[in-house]
Amino acid sequence: xxxxxxxxxxxxxxxxxxxxGRSGKTTNLQYVYGRVPxxxxxxxxxxxxxxxxxxxxxxxxxELGEISGFTTKFQLYTVPGQNYYNATxxxxxxGADGVVFVAxxxxxxxxxxxxxxxNLQDNLLAQGVDVRQLPVVFQYNKQDLPNDLILSRDxxxxxxxxxxxxxxxxxxxxxxxxxxxxxxxxxxxxxxLATGSAVA
Amino acid sequence: MTVTLNPLYRFDTFVVGAANRLxxxxxxxxxxxxxxxxxxxxxxxxPGLGKTHLLMGIGHAARAxxxxxxxxxxxxxxxxxxxxxxxxxxxxxxYRKRFLDVDLLLVDDVQFLTHRREMQAELLRLTDALQxxxxxxxxxxDRPPAEIEALDERLILRFGGxxxxxxxxxxxxxxxxxxxxxxxxxxxxxGDGVLEAVxxxxxxNVRELLGALNRLIAFQAVSEKALEPEQARVLVGGKExxxxxxxxxxxxGKExxxxxxxxxxxxRAEIRSAxxxxxxxAALSSAAPGAPAALPSASVASASxxxxxxxxxxxxxxxxxxxxxxxxxxxxxAAILRWGGEGYRTARLEALLEQExxxxxxxxxxxxxxxxxxxxxxxxxxxxLAPDLAGSPAFKDxxxxxxxxxLLQLTRDGAQPPPPxxxxxxxxDLIEGSGNRMALQAARAVAEDPAKRYNPLVIxxxxxxGKTHLLxxIGNALAPRAGGLVACLSAPEFTSExxxxxxxxxxxxxxxxxxxxxxxxxxxxxxxADKDRTxxxxxxxxxxxxxxxxxxxxxxxxxxxxxRGVEDRLRTRLEGGLVVDLPAPDxxxxxQVVARELELKTGSRDPELAAYVASRPAESIRAAQGLxxxxxxxxxxxxxxxxxxxxxxxxxxxxxxxxxxxxxxxSGIVAPTAGGARSREKMVWxxxxxxxxxxxxxx
Numbered sequence: 001x002x003x004x005x006x007x008x009x010x011x012x013x014x015x016x017x018x019x020x021g022r023s024g025k026t027t028n029l030q031y032v033y034g035r036v037p038x039x040x041x042x043x044x045x046x047x048x049x050x051x052x053x054x055x056x057x058x059x060x061x062x063e064l065g066e067i068s069g070f071t072t073k074f075q076l077y078t079v080p081g082q083n084y085y086n087a088t089x090x091x092x093x094x095g096a097d098g099v100v101f102v103a104x105x106x107x108x109x110x111x112x113x114x115x116x117x118x119n120l121q122d123n124l125l126a127q128g129v130d131v132r133q134l135p136v137v138f139q140y141n142k143q144d145l146p147n148d149l150i151l152s153r154d155x156x157x158x159x160x161x162x163x164x165x166x167x168x169x170x171x172x173x174x175x176x177x178x179x180x181x182x183x184x185x186x187x188x189x190x191x192x193l194a195t196g197s198a199v200a
Numbered sequence: 201m202t203v204t205l206n207p208l209y210r211f212d213t214f215v216v217g218a219a220n221r222l223x224x225x226x227x228x229x230x231x232x233x234x235x236x237x238x239x240x241x242x243x244x245x246x247p248g249l250g251k252t253h254l255l256m257g258i259g260h261a262a263r264a265x266x267x268x269x270x271x272x273x274x275x276x277x278x279x280x281x282x283x284x285x286x287x288x289x290x291x292x293x294x295y296r297k298r299f300l301d302v303d304l305l306l307v308d309d310v311q312f313l314t315h316r317r318e319m320q321a322e323l324l325r326l327t328d329a330l331q332x333x334x335x336x337x338x339x340x341x342d343r344p345p346a347e348i349e350a351l352d353e354r355l356i357l358r359f360g361g362x363x364x365x366x367x368x369x370x371x372x373x374x375x376x377x378x379x380x381x382x383x384x385x386x387x388x389x390x391g392d393g394v395l396e397a398v399x400x401x402x403x404x405n406v407r408e409l410l411g412a413l414n415r416l417i418a419f420q421a422v423s424e425k426a427l428e429p430e431q432a433r434v435l436v437g438g439k440e441x442x443x444x445x446x447x448x449x450x451x452x453g454k455e456x457x458x459x460x461x462x463x464x465x466x467x468r469a470e471i472r473s474a475x476x477x478x479x480x481x482a483a484l485s486s487a488a489p490g491a492p493a494a495l496p497s498a499s500v501a502s503a504s505x506x507x508x509x510x511x512x513x514x515x516x517x518x519x520x521x522x523x524x525x526x527x528x529x530x531x532x533x534a535a536i537l538r539w540g541g542e543g544y545r546t547a548r549l550e551a552l553l554e555q556e557x558x559x560x561x562x563x564x565x566x567x568x569x570x571x572x573x574x575x576x577x578x579x580x581x582x583x584x585l586a587p588d589l590a591g592s593p594a595f596k597d598x599x600x601x602x603x604x605x606x607l608l609q610l611t612r613d614g615a616q617p618p619p620p621x622x623x624x625x626x627x628x629d630l631i632e633g634s635g636n637r638m639a640l641q642a643a644r645a646v647a648e649d650p651a652k653r654y655n656p657l658v659i660x661x662x663x664x665x666g667k668t669h670l671l672x673x674i675g676n677a678l679a680p681r682a683g684g685l686v687a688c689l690s691a692p693e694f695t696s697e698x699x700x701x702x703x704x705x706x707x708x709x710x711x712x713x714x715x716x717x718x719x720x721x722x723x724x725x726x727x728x729a730d731k732d733r734t735x736x737x738x739x740x741x742x743x744x745x746x747x748x749x750x751x752x753x754x755x756x757x758x759x760x761x762x763x764r765g766v767e768d769r770l771r772t773r774l775e776g777g778l779v780v781d782l783p784a785p786d787x788x789x790x791x792q793v794v795a796r797e798l799e800l801k802t803g804s805r806d807p808e809l810a811a812y813v814a815s816r817p818a819e820s821i822r823a824a825q826g827l828x829x830x831x832x833x834x835x836x837x838x839x840x841x842x843x844x845x846x847x848x849x850x851x852x853x854x855x856x857x858x859x860x861x862x863x864x865x866x867s868g869i870v871a872p873t874a875g876g877a878r879s880r881e882k883m884v885w886x887x888x889x890x891x892x893x894x895x896x897x898x899x
Contacts, residue, residue: 011521035510064514067521179509183516190520 011072013189015182016093018120019102020112021081024141027172028102029060029076032182035175036062074186081116090123098135098189100181102172103160105142105150110159117160135188138167139181144174205263205273207543209256215381217374220250220367227254227338231261234269234304234336238363240327241338242345245367248405251340254367255306258338262304266740267708272299273306280312280319296322300329304336311341314349327358369404378406379413387547388417390427397429398436412436529553535565544572545597571598578604582611611709618687618713621675621721630673631796633789636666639782643670646751647677650719654778656742656752658725660759661782664820667755668723670782674753675721682751684718691727695734702733714741719751725774726758729765739770752777790814790824797828798842808844816851827851 017025033044042061062074077096079089093099101120103113124131140156151159153169161167166184170177211231216224223245229237245251259271274282286295299305305326313320330337344366345351345359370378379395398416403409419435420427427435532553536546552564579595594600594607627647632640639661645653657674661667668690675688689697701710714720720741728734745752756763760775785793791814799805813831818824827847834850835842 032510035508037510040510064517064521067518070521072517072521175509179513183513186513186517187520190517 009070011067011070011190012075013073013097013186014075014077014095015098015100015185015189016096017076017078017100017102018089018093018116019081019100019141020104020109020116021083023081023102023104023109023113023116024170024172025078025081025100025102026058027141028100028139028170028178028181029058029078031172031175031178032062032076033060035179039063040065076182083115083119086119086123089119090126093120093123094127096134097192098137098185100137100139100185101160102139102141102170103156105140105156105169106145107149107151110151113160132163135185135192136163136165137181137185137188138165139170139172139177140167141170141172141177143169144171144176205256205259205271206252207260209253210260211257213381213385214250214253214257215370215374215378217370217377219370219374220254223254223365223367226363226365227258228261230336230338231258232265234262235330235334239331239334239336240359240362241336242341242359242362242364243338243367244341244344244364246369246405247342248407249367249369250406251342251367252308255308255338255340259304259306262336268744269303270301271304271306272302273308275308276310276312276319279307279323280316283319283322296326296329299326300333300335302330302335305330305338307337307339309341310339311343311348313351313355317350317352320352320355324352324355324358327355331358370406372399375399375403375409378409382410382413383417386413386417387550388413388420390416390420390432391429393429394427394432397433401433401436403436529561532561532565535568539568539572539598543596544575545599548599568598571601574598574601575604578608582608610706617685618717619689619693621672621679621686621688623676625669625672625676627673627677630666630670631789631792633786633792635783635786635789636670639670639780642778642780643674643677646753647674647681650678650682650751651749655746655749656754656774656777658760658774658777658779659753659755659782660779661755661757662784662819663757664822665782665784666821667757667782669821671721671723671753671755675719678719678721678751682718684716684750686719686721687714687717688721688723690723691725691734694722694738695728695731698734698737711737711741715744717745717750719753720745721753723755724757725754726756726763726766729763732767735767735770739767739773742770742773746773784819785821785824787814790818790821793821794824794828797825801828801832802842804841806843809842809847812844812847813851 017028019025029044033041040063042063044058044060058076058078060076062076064072064074066072077092079085079092099120101117103109103117121131124134138156138161140151140153142150143153153167157164157167166188168177168181168184170181172178211224211228214220214224223243226238226241227243230239230241243251243254256273259273262269263271283292283295286292307323310323313323327337339359341348344364345356376396376399379399383390383395394416395413398409398412401412403412415435416427416432532549536549536553539549540546549564549568552561575595575598578601579592582592582595592607594603597603627640627643630636630640639659642654642657643659646655646657659667659670672688675686679686697710698707701707722738728738742752754774756774760771760779763771791810794813795805795807795810798810809831813827814824816824816827818827831842831847831850835846838846840846
């Protein structure tokens with residue numbers, strides 16, 4: 001996981017949006033894509049099925065320009081949420097600097113969230129990554145839905161966020177909470193620079 | 201507990217002006233001869249005028265003169281704390297003893313003695329004890345002793361008995377000098393009139409003045425344009441004559457609604473914005489590549505004017521990245537602070553900060569640290585040879601290791617072994633007679649039992665009595681048991697070595713040559729008369745060697761009591777051991793010496809000749825040997841074997857040479873046979889041929 005390359009003066013952050021199918025991962029990326037000035041965004045690569053389900057993964061490169069003499073690049077990925085694409089998920093997850101777990105706030109998707117979270121941990125473990133060491137934030141999407149259909153942020157926290165990491169409520173479709181989430185994960189990832197691969 | 205002396209607080213970093221000249225002079229005098237001139241020395245001044253600097257300067261200077269001097273610096277609070285701790289632990293006596301062993305006690309901030317009766321009593325006792333032991337005590341306070349509330353009258357008297365001196369606020373010129381010196385130290389350059397403008401503001405507290413300078417440096421580091429004098433004045437916040445605090449001043453300015461306040465505020469804001477986020481490096485790095493949020497956000501802001509999530513995101517991320525990426529900068533800054541604080545020159549690291557791109561800062565830091573380690577190793581080696589070299593600036597510049605190595609080499613050269621005794625003269629070869637028996641016995645005792653029985657041993661005898669001979673013989677005999685090298689040299693040699701050392705600025709190294717010797721033998725000690733510096737050095741060396749139980753032997757041609765121009769402290773020390781007389785050799789010794797010399801030169805024994813030569817009046821062995829040599833030369837000239845008869849002829853002039861008066865030129869004076877100048881050797885028989893010279897002058 002090469003985060004800071006002092007020789008090339010480059011910082012590259014790979015952030016993976018993880019979560020159950022249809023929880024809004026791609027929507028997150030699309031919203032970000034829509035807000036980025038053209039000069040700064042790469043081509044969003046989306047391999048979708050005909051029904052707009054992510055088949056392989058989405059990839060959104062963001063050029064943040066030169067910061068403190070470092071060319072800073074963010075790479076946002078999503079994984080296909082459906083169970084049967086686990087090989088792809090593993091592939092995408094490789095070398096991730098941070099993970100945004102996009103959970104579906106609807107009460108009926110509760111088990112899917114749990115399953116996906118479990119899957120995340122399994123996949124990380126398979127790659128020798130300790131989930132406790134990897135920057136992870138939660139985004140509880142679809143908080144705009146009627147209250148009787150969804151679980152509140154607190155309830156979601158209770159259910160998923162047992163490590164008490166950062167969590168955000170969001171309405172990815174309209175953009176609420178999208179950048180907050182991205183900012184949250186970015187800061188955590190970047191802060192690891194100081195302790196991680198920075199000047200040793 | 202005791203604070204070590206701040207390496208930056210030395211006399212040479214103290215800017216001397218009219219206001220503090222007297223105090224500095226007194227402080228230097230005290231440092232040069234602690235315990236003798238002004239004891240106690242009491243310096244008082246308002247805070248920020250350099251009391252502590254002076255105090256530590258005394259400590260540094262005294263240590264530079266005598267590295268073994270026990271210097272203790274502490275603030276009164278520490279003094280009190282130590283006392284309480286000692287009392288609590290039941291070690292009150294040990295505490296007192298600890299300070300009584302200090303040669304130079306520096307106590308800072310004694311104004312806190314107010315209402316501390318037990319501490320006052322303790323300090324009184326200590327002052328008395330130190331004073332009576334000729335140990336120096338220097339105190340500082342922010343007010344004169346008489347104004348320290350509830351201070352024991354006796355303490356006031358004690359302090360008054362030494363020297364009470366104040367440091368007043370620096371005048372304009374001194375302020376400019378201070379600012380210039382400090383700016384130079386920080387390697388900051390300012391335009392004409394900037395520092396002068398700041399000095400004009402009437403900030404008379406040096407600490408505040410340096411604070412102002414820091415502000416200027418910080419501002420200059422982040423602004424593109426050079427600072428204007430007027431700007432500097434605004435920035436520092438032109439202080440009204442009074443001692444108002446910064447915020448008061450600001451408030452005043454705002455009330456007045458003056459533009460100045462606004463400008464000042466703007467200038468400050470500029471600093472704040474420029475330095476925020478860049479962390480500790482802001483003040484240090486003049487290029488301020490860290491100026492974080494500003495750059496990217498500014499470039500993006502033009503893209504859209506509406507609240508832009510991405511722009512916000514970007515600027516926040518930029519700040520974070522800048523902070524994190526600049527972590528190396530703070531690491532370098534921390535390293536600068538750390539090594540700078542330890543006195544190392546950090547220009548190399550500072551240059552690093554000014555660079556936009558550093559390939560591998562970690563490696564640079566490691567290289568720097570490796571250099572520092574190397575310097576430390578060199579310094580340790582040098583310090584082992586000459587402790588006062590430990591503080592040499594050459595060991596503080598990691599960018600110039602060759603200089604440090606050169607200095608070490610120089611130290612090694614200088615620290616070559618001291619001159620040894622001449623191997624020609626051995627104690628066993630000395631001929632013992634009734635006259636020199638005592639001296640020889642003392643010499644043997646010293647050689648057998650160095651530093652235990654007679655220390656120092658002083659051999660007094662007229663010139664030619666054989667002192668030098670005996671001294672070297674003692675040196676040779678001491679060598680196996682002295683526990684170190686034996687130094688044996690004459691006083692003039694000692695002085696000339698010292699002069700050379702002063703000339704080469706290597707006195708410390710030179711001292712070291714002698715401080716570790718096993719025995720120190722000095723010939724003709726009376727010749728140090730009126731050589732003050734030599735006497736000082738000898739005095740220190742004497743004490744040092746004496747205390748570490750090294751044998752000292754001196755010879756003198758003048759009885760100690762009759763020695764003039766030698767300080768009493770040294771003379772009395774010489775008298776403290778054993779003083780033996782080495783009288784001029786009597787005939788018995790002379791005969792033996794001559795006989796041995798004769799045998800050495802001719803290979804034949806001729807007791808009659810030896811007895812005759814020895815019977816001639818001679819002040820010294822050398823003179824007796826001289827007589828023999830004359831006989832031998834005459835024998836050689838005449839190509840006859842040396843004999844008593846020839847000797848009589850040569851030395852006595854009998855029988856008279858018939859051709860004396862008619863043939864050669866002569867003085868015309870004939871020695872009366874029974875006169876004072878009986879001996880032919882007193883007469884000049886062969887005058888030089890002056891005719892040519894006379895003619896020449898005549899022409």
